[in-house]
Amino acid sequence: MECDKCGSDAVMHAGYSGAHLCEEHFLASVEKRVRRRIRRDSLVPRDASPDDPERWVLGLSGGKDSVVLAQILDETFGRDPRIEILALTIHEGIEGYRDESVEACVELSEDLDLRHELVSYEEEFGVRMDDVVEDDPEGMAPCAYCGVFRRDLLETYAEEFDADILLTGHNLDDEAQTALMNVFEGDVEQMAKHFDASLGPFDERTESPHFVPRAKPLRDIPEKEVALYAHLRDLPAHITECPHASEAFRGEIQELLLKLEEDHPGTRHSILSGYEEMASMAADRYRGESTAEMRECERCGSKTTREVCRKCRLLESLEAV
Template sequence: MECTKCDREAVMHAAYSGAHLCETHFCESVDRRVRKRIREDSLLSDAATPEDPETWVIGLSGGKDSVVLTHVLHETFAQDPRVEIVGLTIHEGIEGYRDKSLDACVELADEIGIRHEVVSYAEEFGVRMDDVVEDDPENMAACAYCGVFRRDVLSRYAERLDADKLLTGHNLDDEAQTALMNFLEGDVAQIAKHFDASLGGFGDETGGSNGRNNDGTRAESDEFVPRAKPLRDVPEKEVALYAHLKDLPAHITECPHSSEAYRGEIQRLLYDLEENHPGTRHSIMAGYEELGEIVSHEYDDRSADLRECDRCGSATTREICRKCSLLSAIEAV
């Protein structure tokens, strides 16, 4: 099959658009979508200058998503002195898994010449995920522990690195799955929180509450480095194909402790829907983001509930934050 845009052989077919694309035009389409998302979200502040650049910290795991995101952002801003990109890799303590992906991170960072920081659960918390999974004091899935610890480390180190934005490599499938899970659970508050935390665009206007400006865009926060997901318009399979075609050093394998059963069901459901109704993921996210912006206005005072954790000082709505609570349970085993 020929490429829709030229006479070269197509390497992929996007059923949701009907396009057949060759290697060159496919890679260009991924680059274009990421850059469009950056523009539409106003990710780069108008206030950024060569003398006072923004620092963007990327959660660089070594998997296909974070590697592709880092590559595209470097290609886009390598010659732009208004942006400094920093890779942040977290070693959870999973034998035979994170070591290989860490190698991929180091290779990529060296290849493109960006600053790269590595931290570990062992150094930060005195625990390794292999041991946490074995002990499992809270009788939870491994991802439940790891997600709490990872968010904490990403947030704290983004602050230490004086980051203006914290970027993660969530793709279209990831976000559509989260959206559908929140829909099915009827969790309107979580929809609002999700939108405010990582989906809403940025702006320069000030004066609003709940981390939002008067025009509905996100404002700077004293509690958290704002997050963004520039890869969220690109389907997972296209991210994997892009990494392959660009020969990027991505470690493409599933975590041995991954066991999110409910998300797996949603993943299979979305796959079937997309097969039968191409464009379903895009439609879900378009409606979800519109709804998220609307319902976020109903939760204007949530930031007023934040306080400092009695143990670590992190922002939380509890006396003891979830991270410290889990660490206490692990230490008690």
């Protein structure tokens, strides 16, 4: 199998495009698509200036996705005085698993000369995920707790570090899975929230005093291509599944998508494209009809539509054990 561009040995075949690419052209293709997404989402404002640089907080877990994103962002903006990149790592309290990935985060941050901040559930909330799994008073999957706690810390520290954008390493598979889950669950309001959490063109950003806008520059890159990029670049990624991972529904959706993509290449791209259209209409609807007002959580002061936020309610259930 030869590269379509130069005739060298190909390292990958993209069924959705039919392309065969060698190592050099594959790496260049991934980088080109990530930078194109950055341009499309207008992450660098037209008036960005070295005198008042944009600060981007990157959620760096040490996994392949965030490590690849950090590498490409550094190579693109590392010498751009208009952009400051800060890496934020969250330690959930999972013995062995997260300790090793934190080492990957530290190694990469040192290699790229990135400012790196580490926060933990234990220091912030007084809990560790290993203990939550044992107690689990709500009878929920560990991911349900962990997702709430992680989002809270990402948003809290992005705001504390005065970030203009919060970047995460969600890839095409992640986004297509989330899209199908929301559609199958009929969760129109969640579609609207999902759309509003991401960035459109810079001039159309919704100004909000409550949340730092999010961006997902890897959302056009399939998961396998992210993994291959990390391997070929020999990046210090920690590629091991969380021992507490148990999102059964997402796992079923993942298997379904893989089968669909194998039989009908391009399915993930089509799903995401159609979903964004639906989510945009849902967002327009809920902006006009939603009566829920943001308030401060009575316990922690974070923004919520209820008297006590979801994070604090989960923490209360754990404290009662």
